[in-house]
Amino acid sequence: xxxxxxxxxxxxxxxxxxxxxxxxxxxxxxxxxxxxxxxxxxxxxxxxxxxxxxxxxxxxxxxxxxxxxxxxxxxxxxxxxxxxxxxxxxxxxxxxxxxxxxxxxxxxxxxxxxxxxxxxxxxxxxxxxxxxx
Numbered sequence: 001x002x003x004x005x006x007x008x009x010x011x012x013x014x015x016x017x018x019x020x021x022x023x024x025x026x027x028x029x030x031x032x033x034x035x036x037x038x039x040x041x042x043x044x045x046x047x048x049x050x051x052x053x054x055x056x057x058x059x060x061x062x063x064x065x066x067x068x069x070x071x072x073x074x075x076x077x078x079x080x081x082x083x084x085x086x087x088x089x090x091x092x093x094x095x096x097x098x099x100x101x102x103x104x105x106x107x108x109x110x111x112x113x114x115x116x117x118x119x120x121x122x123x124x125x126x127x128x129x130x131x132x133x
């Protein structure tokens with residue numbers, strides 16, 4: 001498969017998310033996020049530092065697991081799961097990221113608590129192929 005701009009952008013976002021959320025390497029993560037990063041999430045303070053401060057304040061058990069990744073042009077959408085946040089259940093996210101000059105420049109998200117099998121009216125898991133235990 002050709003290494004297209006959308007494919008490069010998908011790889012960039014996955015590496016950035018792993019570096020920040022799972023490795024907690026803020027110095028390396030700063031190279032992925034633009035200095036002028038725009039944050040649209042209502043629960044995160046503005047800018048790159050707002051995001052980094054949120055992760056700094058999260059428990060060390062926080063983990064991010066990516067699922068489906070889609071890209072078109074400068075936009076990437078990742079369907080993922082956040083666990084270990086200290087919440088009763090994991091959260092499923094659809095993160096939309098705009099890439100500019102090879103860095104994450106803007107972000108939107110939609111978050112939802114992950115449902116158990118008993119809670120799922122569709123009878124299907126929200127993430128992956130199995131329900132959480």
